[in-house]
Amino acid sequence: ADGGTLFLDEIANVPSGQQAKLLRVIETGDVERVGSSKMRHVDVRLVSATNADLHTAVRDGRFREDLLFRLNTVEIQLPPLRERHEDIPLLARHFLTQHARRYGKRLSGLEAGALQALLDHPWPGNVRELDHAIERAVLLARGDAVQAQDLGLKPVATDGALGLERMTLDDAERLLIQRALQHARGNVSEAAKALGLSRSALYRRLQHYDLKGSG
Secondary structure (H helix, E strand, O other): OOOOOOEEHHHHHOHHHHHHHHHHHHHHHHEEEEOOOOOOOOOOOEEEOOOOOHHHHOOOOOHHHHHHHHOOOOOOOOOHHHHHHHHHHHHHHHHHHHHHHOOOOOOOOOOOOHHHHHOOOOOHHHHHHHHHHHHHHHHOOOOOOHHHHOOOOOOOOOOOOOOOHHHHHHHHHHHHHHHHHHHHEEEEHHHHHHHOOOHHHHHHHHHOOOOEOOO
């Protein structure tokens, strides 16, 4: 990456020991390759991403404050996909082209019903979920365009309308966590207590389901 850009995804999940090493590299620009005893100076543009609240992680002692200061030169808040409906058709067509090429399938695009299904879905898994839905549709499509049924989108419970007998275990757990957070007004400590979980266990689930809380 010397002279270029290094992208670090899920930066909040970096172990504390590695955080200290990363901080030193950012501060000095010096790295030592695996198997080498010689230091090398590099000039790298660093871009990092996370769906976790790093300020909360700092407050809880899970992320170094000095590392956050070093990384947080310019911060870009990216809203969840459900708040960016205008991006869904563009992303869907991009993933469709990508996966159709990968699997050697000739598809002209998305039928109107499929596009509407994409726009109506709340996308709790954000762009990753959209990517996987399009990949699945490419594999299952029998016609020359993706249809709504090819997407295999499940209803996502937001108000209890989806019966437990139709939910997966993940669906049910996500719904319970959402409700606990709502009742606790987003406070993770209170939600964890109501669910009978430790704060760390709830934080892991929040990251898994791409949910956010505070405190």
